Amino acid sequence: MISLHLNGPGHLNEHKQNSDVSCNGENRINPKLLSLFSLDFNLWNYQHIRKDNMTTKEKKGHSYTLVLMVTSAAIGGTLQYGYNLAIMNAPTIFIQNFVNETFQERWGIQLGVYEVTLIWTFIVSIFSLGGLTGALIAGPMSVRLGRKKTLLLNNVFLLSSSLLALLSRTAKSFEMIIISRFLVGINAGISMNVQPMYFGESAPKHLRGAVSLSSAVFTSFGLVLGQVVSLRELLGSEPYWQYLLASNAIPGFIQLLTLPWFPESPRYLLFDCKDKEACLSALKRLRGCEVRREELDELLQEQNEIKSDRAKQPWDLLTDRSVRWQLISVAVLSSAMQLCGNDSIYFYASYVFQEAGISAGQIQYVTIGTGMCEFTACILCNLLIERLGRKLMLMGGYVLMTGWAVVFTVALSLENIVTWMPYLSMTCIFTYILSFGMGPAGVSVILPTEIFNQTARPAACMTAGFLMWLNLFIIGMIFPFLVSGLGQYCFVPFGTVCLVTATYIHMVLPETKGKTLPMITKEFYKLNYRGHRKMDLEASKAQYKLGEILHSTAL
Template sequence: MSAEPFCSVQESHLFSVHLLQLQSRILILTVCAAGIGGTFQYGYNISIINAPTSYIQVFMNKTWQERTGVPLEDNMILLLWSFTVSAYPLGGLAGAVVAGPMAIMLGRKMSLLVNNVFVIIAAVLSGFSQMAKSFEMIMVSRFFTGVNAGVSMNVQPMYLAESAPKKLRGAVALTSASFTALGLVLGQVVGLRELLGGEESWPFLLASNAVPALIQLMALPWFPESPRYLLIDRGDRESCSLVLAALQKLRGNSDLGAELEEMLAEQAAAKGQRAKKPWELFQNPAVRWQLVSIIVLSSAMQLCGNDSMYFYAAYVFQEAGIPQDKIPYVVIGTGSCELITSITCSMIIDYAGRRPLLLGGYIFMAGWAMVFMVALSQQTRISWMPYLSMACIFAYILSFGIGPAGVTGVLPTELFDQMSRPAAYMICGSLLWFNLFLVGTAFPFIVKSLGHFCYVPFLVVCVCTALYIGLFLPETKGKSFLEISEEFRKRNFKAQSHTALYKGPEEIKSTVL
């Protein structure tokens, strides 16, 4: 038997392995380039404001006294601080509104690049605020960081999901949540007193968000635009060559026939249509259940009480006997839990599916909410209850991270077609930021009114969301965008579903897309 065939097979295998490594490397680098200046900034800018809170409040009082000769009263300091904190979600809401038009007009990649302008402006304002003796600059800075986060939270998942191969779509899109958690943890670390969280260095801490922005501005231009945007949205001959080049970069020299055929089918279905406006989705019965699904899940993501767990963390850790100066280090553990679970979720989402992760996450959160309320109510009576409360905080955050934190951001890409997707993300983003503002404003009053049973509203949200997922949300794992559209078409037009069978892009064009 000749050795030549064996050698050729072996060489072919080695070439395939090398090709797979090349494809994976380029796709991973694309994800990193998009994430570092994208959703990373959302988590980072949420956490870096916590460490210098007392220093900024002292700065506000000192600045006001230098201007007027009269110090601020405590309630006025709290009011100014609430304005500073509220500027972030308000900016996020504005960013979510402009993200859709930006993604349509500029493209996904260019929108992420332009978005860095907002955070660089914010870094300059906050970095020079102490020198200029202007706490108003910090407020404006927080608004601009919010705009940046609002755009990136919408555009980055869209860009990555449209760029990923179908079998990796969930995992790649879910890296947006992983970068959010990474930003949260690094913000907590950089905010330690030994680094930039000290009394003299807090302006540098607030301005440090310029570093990820500059990294993205240098890295992302080397990577391709979303292939679906190039082919379906721009749709000219030049785009066809660009989309081939983009796919070659992301996939190597693998067979692109099936994927291009799928994209061309989407292009044919969207032919002659323009990008939808958000209000047009509410008027369109063909996307009724898709819209209800993203409204329920996007609202639940903020109304489930995960962020409020961070509010309780310091108090619970103190009751558990952890020294006050060590609590910031333990709080880093809460952010690390979310990071670990989001990475785990991205590794299993394309095997486990979307529905099981979402459903399991909300069911476990409902269970831990009940245990947490019991532990809080018995904290002063039973010596080991503070440790149970502490365990509940970590378990709640783990349950949130393994499902809702990441999967929710993937769904608008999968449930909507190319023409409706930016509008769907605008709706999701607006709800996310509005509910973040709502919970941040209302939670102190909920605690005051309900005391140890303050998690009852969040428990109700988790139970209702789990019921909705179990009864109405279909699985999207491993399905093409056209297959998902057809499944929802049957739900939206039940009366026609028993007679109208799937006949390809032309039928979808007239009913869904």
């Protein structure tokens, strides 16, 4: 016999007879399972919710606070990733000359093309190593300091980087540029991990995908903004390249001035800080109205599930069978984001545009079109994600990228035979980037926030960020060798990665649109415990069924 006592307003004490569930051959329920679903609503003081919520249609509030919070966090967050990728293209020749001049003044050495290129490659690649470092420290920082404070403190790395870049020319030190790029990489690595977590934990369920995907929108916007600021008419000329490298401080200052006015993540306040009143206050501000009972019920259920759990580390996830396929999915999608070659295609764009007959002076303007493609695609993805779902947009994006990689390979192979083939190659660049932006660019980032619970989420985001930055560094180092070694077939490996990833998504990844964490966990349970005894599977189904009964009764 199971006795359910749901003491929240509008709920009667209900006694269900003859509801025994057989677990491991005994007619009993594990105490931990029972406590999972015995929700004490009195702790939440439901007097905060209007009494007529159960009889009248809830009044929807304005989420202006949520929109402004997203803008503030993203301007100093993922926007920096795209911006700092873009601003390094224009001053390439100027910084290379600066390195050569520095060697001549210090040691009287005239560097050759190979040596200058090697140093320049290191200046560019150190950004990825900084991002890798930032991804590793983002998890512990977000647990100890909270999501908002971590983003604010992250600006220390950004402002230090800007100062070093600004003074590097005066100090005649290219080493300061290297340190600057490493520090701004740390800043990008932290924000790319913590910001989607902050958004996913602050947004209501029906807007969770769109709000989390705004991280990708601001990343692509930062890319376009960096390309525009890098024009020769602005800061992309020889006298101003040091100001271009330091210009990333402006978004950081905007965030420092605005983000403190917005609340911390409600889930962090409830689960990590155990502060129910602060959580409720944050929810009210972010929703712009009284908090819906359904949302509180969902939070309470998740809180009871992780009541005795501590924050997990990445190595804890490796040994936890209950999240095995969630971790594999995050690893596959985070790696595919870089191994698909989308970021590398930006470096290849100049060559293709040149082959298409565009003059060297006009290439910088045409290149802005590549950034605009991704920006436009991310906006469309943001508008469609809650309608089409995560799985369809992810799989569709990689399928399209596979097709365009094949067309691109054919176009490159025939460009010396057919006169209009270079223009087809140029078209493939835009369509490849559009396909990437329509799904993989944003959905891959928000996935860890949707399939892991509060205790595992920071470790999952840390793992995803580590793999993303590691693969970005690897692909950046080997891409020149792929071009020289494979020639017109250089995009065959990228197309293969896209095809394998699309197949994995179709076969393994469940849809998460509009689902609560317990629902998503139930989907993964079949994979994580496949091959176990039938009795254990039946017991688990009974446990989930009991949970659904209790949750529906609580509503």
